[in-house]
Amino acid sequence: MTRVALIGAGDICPAYVNGLRRFPALKLVGLADARHEAAVARGRELDVPVFTLDALLASDADIIINLTPPQAHFEVCQRILAAGKHVYTEKPLAATFGQGQQLLADAQQRGLRVGCAPDTFLGAAGQTARRFVDQGGIGAVVAGQAIMMERGPDDWHPNPGFFYAAGAGPLLDMGVYYLTQLVQLLGPIEQVQGLAHSSWSPRIVPRGERKGATIEVDTPTHVTGGLRFANGAFVNLTTSFDVWKHASTPIELYGADGTLLLPDPNNFGGELRYSQQDGDWQGLPLSQPFDSNLRGLGVAEMADAIREGRPHRASGEMALHVLEVMETLLQSAAQQRPLPVLTRCERPAPLDTLPGGFA
Numbered sequence: 001m002t003r004v005a006l007i008g009a010g011d012i013c014p015a016y017v018n019g020l021r022r023f024p025a026l027k028l029v030g031l032a033d034a035r036h037e038a039a040v041a042r043g044r045e046l047d048v049p050v051f052t053l054d055a056l057l058a059s060d061a062d063i064i065i066n067l068t069p070p071q072a073h074f075e076v077c078q079r080i081l082a083a084g085k086h087v088y089t090e091k092p093l094a095a096t097f098g099q100g101q102q103l104l105a106d107a108q109q110r111g112l113r114v115g116c117a118p119d120t121f122l123g124a125a126g127q128t129a130r131r132f133v134d135q136g137g138i139g140a141v142v143a144g145q146a147i148m149m150e151r152g153p154d155d156w157h158p159n160p161g162f163f164y165a166a167g168a169g170p171l172l173d174m175g176v177y178y179l180t181q182l183v184q185l186l187g188p189i190e191q192v193q194g195l196a197h198s199s200w201s202p203r204i205v206p207r208g209e210r211k212g213a214t215i216e217v218d219t220p221t222h223v224t225g226g227l228r229f230a231n232g233a234f235v236n237l238t239t240s241f242d243v244w245k246h247a248s249t250p251i252e253l254y255g256a257d258g259t260l261l262l263p264d265p266n267n268f269g270g271e272l273r274y275s276q277q278d279g280d281w282q283g284l285p286l287s288q289p290f291d292s293n294l295r296g297l298g299v300a301e302m303a304d305a306i307r308e309g310r311p312h313r314a315s316g317e318m319a320l321h322v323l324e325v326m327e328t329l330l331q332s333a334a335q336q337r338p339l340p341v342l343t344r345c346e347r348p349a350p351l352d353t354l355p356g357g358f359a
């Protein structure tokens with residue numbers, strides 16, 4: 001049994017509590033928030049014991065999950081590590097690559113693990129695609145495109161400001177799902193070239209309860225660019241909070257023998273299709289488990305890995321590589337030139353068990 005606890009009682013907290021409870025090998029011992037009253041309200045709503053931050057850090061939790069906004073990830077992760085606990089943080093790993101490097105160094109020095117969302121790549125769609133690509137279903141992948149475009153969280157999130165601060169934006173907030181999926185399928189990225197700007201600054205909330213309100217913009221809201229993978233594949237990536245609607249596939253991979261279409265990597269399941277050469281599209285049935293929302297799957301897998309003394313799949317190393325790719329893409333846009341990515345990571349092994357005693 002692994003004891004887990006949560007810091008951050010905001011919008012995503014209920015999805016984690018519900019997900020974590022589906023793994024018999026995990027015990028949720030409590031939650032805390034800098035706004036103690038928010039923790040108390042969530043604790044009552046979800047029937048979870050509530051702690052002050054200091055008490056949670058001193059509790060008997062083995063892994064503490066960080067569900068604070070990106071700009072607080074570094075500070076909160078550092079406190080968790082300093083308390084002698086393994087940390088699993090929501091994405092991105094930190095607001096800057098330098099902070100991410102520091103976290104991994106601190107964890108290594110203390111003999112502790114860092115895990116990081118997203119864990120959606122462990123879902124049925126990502127894992128079915130992984131097997132298909134590895135078995136040569138479309139031959140060697142030579143190119144691809146990944147498209148995440150939407151009108152932003154302005155109208156639905158209770159606290160949308162943090163999405164427009166440095167450390168978030170469409171690339172670090174949403175592109176992270178696409179990049180993580182691509183890295184688990186194709187391996188690491190070695191060079192990027194970007195274009196980035198904000199179509200509106202400040203933003204005016206276009207609809208909903210806060211219609212007409214102003215949001216300050218401190219990070220590009222439309223980012224597009226090219227990724228060169230170490231395996232030689234070129235992938236175009238576009239992430240945007242400035243687009244109402246589009247008709248592009250979330251991810252397309254082009255191989256020597258055919259094409260694979262993947263669903264939204266922010267989800268665990270979805271529809272996969274492929275073609276052999278330029279033949280008709282064919283459905284690729286999901287062959288792996290976890291086809292619906294199960295936040296905490298990566299935590300359960302990390303808990304198993306710690307017990308078994310092997311690497312965990314939603315790893316700090318992969319998250320750091322993806323964070324470097326995202327930061328370098330923005331720097332490349334600002335400097336108007338291609339830039340190298342220096343970190344590398346192993347592709348996480350395909351998921352071959354049901355983590356956390358999931359039945």
Ligand SMILES: NC(=O)c1ccc[n+]([C@@H]2O[C@H](COP(=O)([O-])OP(=O)(O)OC[C@H]3O[C@@H](n4cnc5c(N)ncnc54)[C@H](O)[C@@H]3O)[C@@H](O)[C@H]2O)c1
Nearest residue numbers: 008009010011012033034035067068069070072090091159
């Ligand atoms: N909301 C979603 O749909 C969603 C989905 C996937 C991932 N995420 C990620 O989850 C994280 C949290 O997002 P959210 O939407 O729940 O945000 P939120 O603003 O709704 O909640 C964040 C909570 O963290 C608390 N907090 C802030 N700084 C803190 C600190 N230093 N110490 C302790 N508590 C602190 C806040 O009081 C707040 O209750 C982000 O990294 C986000 O990218 C959110």
